[in-house]
Amino acid sequence: EAGVAQSPRYKIIEKRQSVAFWCNPISGHATLYWYQQILGQGPKLLIQFQNNGVVDDSQLPKDRFSAERLKGVDSTLKIQPAKLEDSAVYLCASSLDGITDTQYFGPGTRLTVL
Amino acid sequence: GENVEQHPSTLSVQEGDSAVIKCTYSDSASNYFPWYKQELGKGPQLIIDIRSNVGEKKDQRIAVTLNKTAKHFSLHITETQPEDSAVYFCAATSSNTGRRALTFGSGTRLQVQP
Numbered sequence: 001e002a003g004v005a006q007s008p009r010y011k012i013i014e015k016r017q018s019v020a021f022w023c024n025p026i027s028g029h030a031t032l033y034w035y036q037q038i039l040g041q042g043p044k045l046l047i048q049f050q051n052n053g054v055v056d057d058s059q060l061p062k063d064r065f066s067a068e069r070l071k072g073v074d075s076t077l078k079i080q081p082a083k084l085e086d087s088a089v090y091l092c093a094s095s096l097d098g099i100t101d102t103q104y105f106g107p108g109t110r111l112t113v114l
Numbered sequence: 115g116e117n118v119e120q121h122p123s124t125l126s127v128q129e130g131d132s133a134v135i136k137c138t139y140s141d142s143a144s145n146y147f148p149w150y151k152q153e154l155g156k157g158p159q160l161i162i163d164i165r166s167n168v169g170e171k172k173d174q175r176i177a178v179t180l181n182k183t184a185k186h187f188s189l190h191i192t193e194t195q196p197e198d199s200a201v202y203f204c205a206a207t208s209s210n211t212g213r214r215a216l217t218f219g220s221g222t223r224l225q226v227q228p
Contacts, residue, residue: 004157033215042118042203042218043158056213091157101146101207101214105157 002026004106006092012112018080021109025073025094031055033103034067034077035091043091049075082113116141118206120219127194128227135222137204138186144206147180147187148216152201161202162189194226 005024013019025032030051035043046065048056052072060067064083069075079086089108095101117140127133139147145166150158164171164178164187171178175194180187191198201223205216 031214040221042120042205042220043216044218045215048213048215056215093157095214102148102160102163103214103216104160105150107155107157 004092004094004104006090006106006109008109009107010110010112012114013082014114015084016081018078019082019111020079021077021090021092021111023075023077023092023106025075025092026104028096029094029104030072030097031095032069032075033093033095034075035093035105037089037091037108039088046077046090079111082111084113087111087113116144116206116208116217118204118217118219120204120222122222123220124223124225126225126227129194129196131194133189133191133194133198133224133226135189135202135204135224136186137188137206137219138184139206139217140185141206141208142185143208144217146207147178148205149176149178149189150203150205150218152203152221158203191224194224196226196228199224199226 032049034046037043046060047067049069052069067077091108092106093103095103120137148163151161152158175192177190201221204219207216
């Protein structure tokens with residue numbers, strides 16, 4: 001079974017530029033999460049989707065971050081404009097449905113903002 | 115919201131010794147407690163989980179215990195091996211609502227000395 005795929009794996013940008021990350025969850029998984037992991041800390045939720053609807057985006061800085069999951073499968077996370085403090089690893093995770101708790105994580109995208 | 119505290123932040127053991135990592139949580143509604151292992155440059159990998167209706171769970175050299183009254187849970191690794199060296203995260207969430215986002219601890223860096 002293929003795991004959660006993410007791209008790119010690494011990205012370096014200057015502050016005030018924009019960047020986008022892509023995630024392809026495990027086939028058949030209805031629930032998709034984006035987490036931000038700052039160096040030395042545990043992951044923190046940015047947004048949770050159930051199919052193509054948003055379940056929880058209370059921690060998403062909506063003035064600069066946006067995310068979509070238009071067809072209920074792939075998802076993109078965008079930052080515009082980026083700030084220095086956005087430097088982190090962005091992790092995508094998926095779970096089978098809104099009942100099963102087990103979350104499977106992708107390898108992450110390491111973002112460096114200069 | 116939920117708050118998860120994890121101790122110690124670093125742990126060094128000799129190969130063959132046991133390692134114990136402890137976590138406390140604040141939300142009495144939390145009922146699912148997974149543990150993840152994260153190796154350098156990779157996403158978190160689920161190693162074991164426990165639900166609130168169970169006090170202990172074991173999988174080969176790994177065991178987790180849960181004390182709901184005290185709101186703490188622990189990871190026990192016996193007969194440690196060099197390949198156990200990684201950062202370990204505990205997490206908690208409640209299955210009672212649609213919001214299944216995990217709240218993570220700050221991580222424990224385990225180093226197993228050969």
